Amino acid sequence: MPAQLHIDWTRCDGRGLCAELLPGVIGRDDWGYPLARTGSDVPITAENHDAAQEAVALCPTLALRFLR
Numbered sequence: 001m002p003a004q005l006h007i008d009w010t011r012c013d014g015r016g017l018c019a020e021l022l023p024g025v026i027g028r029d030d031w032g033y034p035l036a037r038t039g040s041d042v043p044i045t046a047e048n049h050d051a052a053q054e055a056v057a058l059c060p061t062l063a064l065r066f067l068r
Contacts, residue, residue, distance in 0.1 A: 004067040005042040005052050007034055011063035018055040022048055
């Protein structure tokens with residue numbers, strides 16, 4: 001089972017860094033908040049794993065984490 005990226009909506013303030021790092025996986029709503037293109041948690045493939053790790057590490061509000 002691939003890792004999944006979880007977005008904690010209570011921490012997110014819509015800066016959009018995750019959407020910039022994972023453009024094919026995460027979109028943005030009208031207010032700049034991330035939208036998981038596949039539901040509430042984002043499946044992470046081998047090809048976007050490095051970008052997802054960078055998004056988790058760089059999220060200024062610590063709103064992203066991996067689910068295993």
